Amino acid sequence: MLYALMGLGLSLITGVLNIPNFAHGALFAIGAYLLVSAANLVGNFWVGLLLAPLGVALLGLMIEYAGIRRLYAAGHDYQLLFTFGLALILNELIIVIWGPVGISQLPPAILRGGVDLGFTFYPKYRLFVMVMAGMLVLLTWLFLEKTKYGAIMRAGIENKEMVSLLGIDIHKLFTFAFALGAFLAGIAGALTAPIRGLSPGMGVDMLGIAFVVVALGGLGNLLGAIAAGLLIGVAQAVVAAYWTEASTAVIFAVMALVLLIRPQGMFGIR
Amino acid sequence: MQRRDILKAGAAAATLGFPAIIRAQQKEVVILGLWDQTGAFADVGPLNDRGMRMALEERDMKILGRPVKYVTRDGATQAGTSTRRAEEAIDGEGARFMIGPWSSGVALAVSEVAKRKKVLHLFSGGTEDISGSRCHRYSFQWAASPYTAAKTVVDNFMKANPKAKRWHLLVADYAFGWSVEKYIKEVGKNHGIEFVGADRHPLGEREFSNYVQKAAANRPDVVVMINFGGDAVAGAREIFNFGLTPKVPLIMAWSSGVEELIQLSPEIRENLWVGTNFYYTVDTPVAKKFVADYRAKFKTPPGYAPSAAYSMTRLMLAAFDKAKSVEVQDVIKALEGIEVNDLLGQMRVDPATHQTLRPYFFLRCKPKAQMKEELDFATLIATGDAPLPKEYAACKDIGGF
Numbered sequence: 046m047l048y049a050l051m052g053l054g055l056s057l058i059t060g061v062l063n064i065p066n067f068a069h070g071a072l073f074a075i076g077a078y079l080l081v082s083a084a085n086l087v088g089n090f091w092v093g094l095l096l097a098p099l100g101v102a103l104l105g106l107m108i109e110y111a112g113i114r115r116l117y118a119a120g121h122d123y124q125l126l127f128t129f130g131l132a133l134i135l136n137e138l139i140i141v142i143w144g145p146v147g148i149s150q151l152p153p154a155i156l157r158g159g160v161d162l163g164f165t166f167y168p169k170y171r172l173f174v175m176v177m178a179g180m181l182v183l184l185t186w187l188f189l190e191k192t193k194y195g196a197i198m199r200a201g202i203e204n205k206e207m208v209s210l211l212g213i214d215i216h217k218l219f220t221f222a223f224a225l226g227a228f229l230a231g232i233a234g235a236l237t238a239p240i241r242g243l244s245p246g247m248g249v250d251m252l253g254i255a256f257v258v259v260a261l262g263g264l265g266n267l268l269g270a271i272a273a274g275l276l277i278g279v280a281q282a283v284v285a286a287y288w289t290e291a292s293t294a295v296i297f298a299v300m301a302l303v304l305l306i307r308p309q310g311m312f313g314i315r
Numbered sequence: 316m317q318r319r320d321i322l323k324a325g326a327a328a329a330t331l332g333f334p335a336i337i338r339a340q341q342k343e344v345v346i347l348g349l350w351d352q353t354g355a356f357a358d359v360g361p362l363n364d365r366g367m368r369m370a371l372e373e374r375d376m377k378i379l380g381r382p383v384k385y386v387t388r389d390g391a392t393q394a395g396t397s398t399r400r401a402e403e404a405i406d407g408e409g410a411r412f413m414i415g416p417w418s419s420g421v422a423l424a425v426s427e428v429a430k431r432k433k434v435l436h437l438f439s440g441g442t443e444d445i446s447g448s449r450c451h452r453y454s455f456q457w458a459a460s461p462y463t464a465a466k467t468v469v470d471n472f473m474k475a476n477p478k479a480k481r482w483h484l485l486v487a488d489y490a491f492g493w494s495v496e497k498y499i500k501e502v503g504k505n506h507g508i509e510f511v512g513a514d515r516h517p518l519g520e521r522e523f524s525n526y527v528q529k530a531a532a533n534r535p536d537v538v539v540m541i542n543f544g545g546d547a548v549a550g551a552r553e554i555f556n557f558g559l560t561p562k563v564p565l566i567m568a569w570s571s572g573v574e575e576l577i578q579l580s581p582e583i584r585e586n587l588w589v590g591t592n593f594y595y596t597v598d599t600p601v602a603k604k605f606v607a608d609y610r611a612k613f614k615t616p617p618g619y620a621p622s623a624a625y626s627m628t629r630l631m632l633a634a635f636d637k638a639k640s641v642e643v644q645d646v647i648k649a650l651e652g653i654e655v656n657d658l659l660g661q662m663r664v665d666p667a668t669h670q671t672l673r674p675y676f677f678l679r680c681k682p683k684a685q686m687k688e689e690l691d692f693a694t695l696i697a698t699g700d701a702p703l704p705k706e707y708a709a710c711k712d713i714g715g716f
Contacts, residue, residue, distance in 0.1 A: 145358065147545065147578040149552055158558030159531070166531040168556040171524065241521060242552050242578065244545070246357075250521065285525035289514055290488065292525060 046178030047233050049274025051251060052258030053185055053267060054229030060202035060265030061222035062113065064121065067128040070252025071135035072227050076101045076234025077243050078143050081150050090153040098231035105227025109220045132248075139245045152239040174236045181232060182271055185225075189267060198222060202265055257300045263310030273311060342381045344641050346371070346631075347388065347404045348624070349415030349425060354392025355519040356417045359544060359620045362574065366621030367414060369608065370628035378635045384408070390416040394424035401425055405432050411643050414438070414627050417620070418518070419445075419491035426454040433716070435643050435650075437631055439592070439623035441491030441543075441569050443709070446670035450710035453643075455650060455664060457627045458592050459675040460703045461491075461569075465498035467675040467699025468568050468590040472537070473506045475679075475696075476564065479536035481511045485526055485550055487542035488515035495541045495569055501707075511535050520546050523553035531557055539566040547571075548578045551587065561586035572678070573618030576692040581683035589678040589693060593622040593659070596695050597676065601629075601658045616690055626658040630671075633657075644716050665702075668710040674700045 051073065058066045079100045084093030108131065116123045151157065152170035159168045189195035200208050201218045209215045234248070241247065258277060262269025280299050285292035303311060348367045350360035364387055376383045386408050390397030397416050404410045405428070412435045416422055419442035429436035430451045438445055439457040441464075446456040459467075473479070482503065486492040492515065500510060511533040514526050520542075527550075530538050538559060540550050547567055554560050564586045567575065572591040576584060595606045595616035605625060609617040617625070630653070635641060638649035651666035662673045678693035686692070 146574075147358075147548055149548075149578060149580045149583055151580055151582055152556065157556075159556075165528060166557065167528070168524075168558065170556060240524075240553075240556065242548065282525070286528075289525050289529070290517060292522065293517075293520075 046175050046182065046274070046278065047237060048254055048258050048278050049182050049271045050178050050229050050233045051255040052262060052270035052274040053182060054226035054233070055255045056259050056262065056265055056267055056270035057198070057222055057229075058226040059259060060267065061198060062109075062124075062219050063205075063265075064113070064124045064128060065256070065259075066223075066226065067125070067252070068108070068131040068135060069226070069230050069255055070248030070250075071132045071139075072101050072105065072230040072248070073234035073237075073251050073255075074139060074243075074245070074248035075104065075135060076231030077150075077238040077247065078139060078234075079231070080235035080238050081148060081243060082143075084150070094232075094235050097235040098228045101231025101234070102224045102228035105231075106220055106224040108227070109223035113223065114216060114219070132252075136245055136248070143243075143245075145245060147242055147244040149242050150238040170239055174240065177236060178233070181229070182274075185229065186267070186271065194221075199267075202267075254296060257296055261300050261303055261310055263312040266310065266312040269310055269312030276311075343384045343409075344378055344381050344412070344635075345384045345386060345404075345408050345410040346628075347386050347401065347408070347410035347413040347415075349388055349390050349397060349401055349404075349413060350624075351392045351417055352389035354390075354396075356392045356544060359417050359571070359574070360389065362618070362620040363415060363417060363624040365609070365613065366617065366624030366626075367628045369605070369612075369621075370625045370632065374632060378632060379639065379641060381641060386410060390421060390425075392416070392418050392421060394421045397421045398424050398428050401428050402432065405434055411435065411641075412631060412646070414624065414631065418489070419494075420489040420518075423449060423490060426451070429453040433643060435631070435647055437627045439627060441495055443494040443703075444490060446665070446668040447709035450668055450713055452647060452714050452716055455669045455671070457623055457630065457671050457673075459673055459700075460670055461494040462498045462502075462703040462707060463673075463699060463701055464569055464590055464592075464675045465495060465502045466701045467677050467697065468566060468588075469499060469502040469506060469508070470699065471677045471697040472564075472566060472588055473508075476537070479564065480506070480508050481534070481536040482508050483511050483530045483533050483535035483538050484513040485523075485530065485538065485540045485542065486513060486515045487520075487546055488517055491543070491569070492541050498707075499539065499541070499568060516542070516546070518546065521549045523550045524557075526550070527553045527557045527559065530554070531559060535563065537564045537566060539568055541568045543569060544571060544575065547575050551575075551579055551583055555583040564588060566590070571619040573616050573690070573692070574620060575618075576680065577615065577690070581681075581686065584680040584692065585682055587680040589680065591619055591676050591678065593617075593619045593626075594676050594678055594693070594695055595622075597659060599656075599658065599660045601656075605658060622658060626662075629657055630655065630662070630664075647716075667713060668708060669713060670703070670710075672700065672702055674698045 055069045076097050079097035080093045083096040084090045156170040159166050258273045262273035284295040350363040352360045388400040414437045419440040422438045430453050436454040443461045486496045566588045568590045570589045570591045572594050634646045634650040638645040654663045659673050677697040679696050680693045
């Protein structure tokens with residue numbers, strides 16, 4: 046579900062702004078670090094979980110407004126280079142602020158330990174993350190499908206010029222899409238912190254997987270991103286149960302297989 | 316000034332100056348620190364560099380009256396990159412003495428370069444092959460033999476927990492993991508330990524849930540991790556998240572000590588037992604001074620990585636002193652059989668295998684309430700120095716130059 050959350054945010058940005066956001070992994074990492082800082086500051090994990098993605102969304106908003114927007118006229122390559130450079134800067138910024146040494150964040154006391162599900166033993170916190178990420182994916186999906194602003198965003202993915210001609214401020218749409226994508230990356234990072242811990246390079250692995258999810262689902266295809274995220278997660282879990290060593294390789298094997306059969310991704314490019 | 320005068324002055328400078336430069340270059344002893352700055356051990360390389368630099372700076376970057384030129388290369392935790400950059404430093408910089416890298420698998424490849432290029436090579440890691448089946452005259456192993464480590468860990472853990480007979484192993488799938496696993500199983504036989512599971516994971520693994528799920532299903536009395544660095548931290552965290560620790564004890568059989576423990580919160584460290592090549596409370600005069608200097612400089616106590624680099628460099632420098640020479644073969648002969656009272660106490664290099672015979676340390680992490688300060692992670696509960704028994708020794712002939 047976390048993969049779906051990351052893929053959905055990245056797909057949204059790719060679809061609306063038409064740029065692959067290489068800083069998505071760094072935003073994921075900042076979400077995790079902000080959770081730790083906020084949770085330590087107020088002494089409450091849940092408040093941290095609420096504040097961290099909002100902070101990342103705000104950062105996303107600033108990145109679009111102060112950076113990417115200035116480069117629309119310069120062309121696609123410059124935006125791409127900008128997000129790539131930004132990823133490096135954010136990564137170094139994490140080291141400057143939080144240091145190079147890894148950090149552990151404990152789950153809240155109520156979610157520590159595991160539960161016996163009968164067929165397997167599973168950590169309570171991972172179950173919580175599954176439910177929470179599922180709900181977030183559903184809420185994002187409902188927002189995009191059932192609200193007026195969601196419809197505008199989908200229209201922006203389909204045909205930006207037409208949306209602009211209808212009198213809608215396309216720049217506001219871009220800013221909002223980037224901030225929403227950043228929010229989803231931020232909350233995925235915050236939810237991941239107690240599972241994987243924190244290290245400055247934590248976003249790099251996740252960025253690779255998020256791009257796999259986007260390519261697998263179809264570039265800019267939101268439904269595709271959700272389905273691909275789920276497919277990758279399930280494939281990884283199933284393979285890990287029988288052949289643990291291949292659990293990472295399977296992510297890329299599934300992508301290669303699907304793209305060989307459907308180069309446009311499972312749900313096609315939007 | 317005439318053009319002719321300038322040419323004369325130039326010729327005079329060339330005659331007088333160049334030989335001086337050449338003489339200076341000949342005097343210089345070039346030592347290579349092959350430390351990873353990128354790849355799986357990117358976090359360890361800078362720490363290795365700290366330790367090696369400290370040991371050289373203690374001697375004012377001089378050996379036998381000659382200046383030491385310390386060069387470093389990033390091996391990227393990859394055999395191809397490490398060997399290429401080592402060769403480049405040997406051919407280009409004139410390095411004749413080399414320490415590193417950190418990964419056992421990579422070091423085995425670098426050891427072949429040392430042999431081919433006839434360069435003295437010191438290494439610290441968990442593979443037994445450098446001083447075992449792939450031993451040769453140019454490479455030396457500083458870390459304890461995997462047997463010494465396994466014997467120290469298993470014997471002392473069983474002494475404290477005689478009923479914990481069902482062991483589940485999580486093993487890093489490369490040379491170091493295989494070596495330590497082999498001897499833990501071997502020593503375990505003497506205690507009647509049943510190994511209910513042994514899963515191998517790739518170097519750089521960060522997703523341990525599936526491994527821990529399998530471990531939990533086996534209902535072990537103890538989980539043992541034979542991995543290192545980020546892998547060990549990720550594994551320990553996941554084992555805690557599954558609720559195995561602190562109910563089930565966790566052993567990190569070959570840990571960096573401080574560098575790993577600092578990344579785990581005290582709750583995760585509860586009921587954690589740690590085998591390590593160095594811990595900062597080791598009670599020797601050299602260790603006390605090194606720890607104090609290191610803390611003054613870097614604020615944290617040193618773990619295995621800087622200490623190994625520091626001690627290997629000191630060992631190499633001691634061999635220079637003993638040889639009274641900077642020729643590679645003279646220094647090798649001096650290292651073979653050298654005995655020093657240094658960082659870990661009494662240390663000796665076995666001339667037959669090039670294995671350093673030295674103590675290995677076993678710690679028990681402290682519960683949060685017993686910690687005197689933030690970095691007071693553990694109590695040193697035992698030290699072991701049982702050497703590899705002859706029947707296991709795979710280095711039959713160290714060979715010639």
